[in-house]
Amino acid sequence: MKNIKEKISYLQGLAQGLDIEESSKEGKVLSGIINILEDMAEQMEDIGDAQSDLEEYVETIDEDLYDLEDEFFGDEIDDEEMIEVKCPNCKEIVCFEADIVEDEDLIEVTCPNCDEVVYVNDQDILNGTNDDEAINNKKEDDL
Numbered sequence: 001m002k003n004i005k006e007k008i009s010y011l012q013g014l015a016q017g018l019d020i021e022e023s024s025k026e027g028k029v030l031s032g033i034i035n036i037l038e039d040m041a042e043q044m045e046d047i048g049d050a051q052s053d054l055e056e057y058v059e060t061i062d063e064d065l066y067d068l069e070d071e072f073f074g075d076e077i078d079d080e081e082m083i084e085v086k087c088p089n090c091k092e093i094v095c096f097e098a099d100i101v102e103d104e105d106l107i108e109v110t111c112p113n114c115d116e117v118v119y120v121n122d123q124d125i126l127n128g129t130n131d132d133e134a135i136n137n138k139k140e141d142d143l
């Protein structure tokens with residue numbers, strides 16, 4: 001914008017140097033055009049400033065929105081992986097979050113339809129291959 005203002009200033013100086021009479025018809029038109037150019041350059045400068053402010057503001061909104069999305073959807077995305085198990089009792093498909101498999105606490109997934117246990121995150125218990133010691137430890141954990 002500075003460049004345009006400089007060019008207009010140069011034009012103004014040139015018009016003065018060429019001694020263009022403002023009283024002449026052509027001189028009035030020319031000085032009128034130059035004045036309008038000056039006004040336009042100033043208005044464009046204002047618009048440019050407003051535009052920069054707006055861009056900055058939108059940027060901060062975008063950042064805030066990103067934070068909100070992260071807060072709102074972040075956990076959901078992490079937990080997106082689901083495991084499907086068919087209930088052995090009623091054949092209902094039961095879905096649960098995959099990360100309970102890694103959970104340290106004993107978690108039983110029951111069928112919402114018939115309350116049958118469809119998954120236990122300790123596979124030894126589910127398969128009935130526990131030795132007594134492991135079962136005892138598990139009981140202690142539950143207390």
Ligand SMILES: [Zn+2]
Binds near residue numbers: 111115
């Ligand atoms: Zn069931």
